[in-house]
Amino acid sequence: MNPPPRTISQRLQQQAHALKDAVALYQQGAEALSFEGLWLRVRSMALVLRQKGLMPQERVVVLLPPGLHFLLVNYALLTLGAVPVLIDPGMGLRGFLRCVQQAQPSYLIGSPKALVLSLFFKKAFSSLKGRWSVGACLKPLAVEPEWIEPSTPESGAILFTSGSTGPAKGVWFTQRQILAQAEAIASTYAMQPGEVDLPLLAAFALYSPLIGMATVFPKLGKPSDLDPQKILDLLDNYRVSSSFGSPVLWQKIADYCKAKNKEIKYLRRILIAGAPLPPALVRALRVVAPYASVHSPYGATEALPVTTVEGAMIIAETASQTEQGRGTCVGYPVKGMAVRIGAPDSDAASPFQVGDIWVSGPCVSTHYITADPSQGKAIHRVLWHRMGDLGYRDACGRLWFCGRAAEAVHAHGTVFYTDCCESVFNALPGVQRSALIAYRCGATCVPAIVIEGSPSWLAKKQLLARLRAQAALFAHTRLISTFFFMRRFPVDARHNAKIHRLAMAKRFEGR
8 A cells, every 4th residue: 555645746646647638727628638648748847947047945926827737737746846826917916916925935936027027026025036937948859857856745735814903924834734725625525536626715626636636727817807707618518516705706606596597416515715704605505406416615724614504504503593693503523623712722611602713733824934045944833724714613513604813803891793783783684794803992992883885875774774773683783873874895805705804994083
């Protein structure tokens, strides 16, 4: 029996031997690529990069759209033991450049547009020793590529957080952790080699070949620009069995299917993460994708997956509690992961006692990177990771999410939790989304609810009456009497689902 792979290259080689001609990647308008072909091209690119002078542990910022080249470049870098740096360009130019400066990359591999960008913003890219277009890295070799000595399990990649509650942070991912995540995802959701996956977030495409699934890359821009019909075409044409996306993306797809009376035939599994999963979305997907089970993994850039909950459980057991403001149930810990409330050195928190969520296990990153290249080591090395979220365990041991710690509102001598308060108002007809903020006017701070949308004067007056009546029904919202309306919420670029509540609070301050 072969020993389990310890590096990405070992896993890709193992899949090439086991799956050979099975499809690893479907390319629109081109011939499908097999697992054997994928491994050959990864080795070829790795050798080209080595010939260009790339050394192990050197950081390479990768600025490519989702697709074959994105996959090849990242796998080739990991095979060499170099460090891919992945930054979401949708976070805004200022935040993006801040991340580049923090990562201190030695090289850039990207599209022509990305190469030009690096020349315009020389300060952020001042650490670069070289810039390579993806075409230069695809230069074919005259001979069969030789075997490259596998990189170590502790080498890895750098991914940046979304920065929804503060500056984005660079998270160090070891190859050991990436393989553990792929294994956890595959075993938790019973994914099998030969299935077809359509990831609606580029970084998640890195896991599919490691699991043995064929990958279909959609053309993705901003989440708000998603064309549901194009996604439906891909789901049907390639008989996609599994797909991952944010609640906002799947809400758009579900609404479109309902409006056009369409049904998703082949999909068997939908994973939704990036923000709490609304029970209403689960109900909608059960209608338009009747053969698919809906799952919501809970985690963060630093730790994923931590827990998981199935849509059937949400509808049957937890949806009514969520709508009454008890938080969002994110399920039981996945195999190998541990969750504690309050403090990592004590598991004495009573059921239903809200506190900081701490997690530990093979899927947890060990540290963040530092902006100072002379101190390129852990600045926060932990065995237990504080998620920055608040929650509690129920009597069954399930984890419930109450909101981000930074966004909780402290007023009237108590604490108001975003997810608990917002769920109460989201249950009202006419409320698409709400957001709890700390409203400050002078020395006064009170909890306030912002409603997304711009209704007419009469509709707004009627809705305000219903909002105040709804607030009075529950003890934890009874003290909320301030309401605002906002045409469109500011959200994160990665998922279009995490609401920037702290930014909204500054906007309404003093009104």
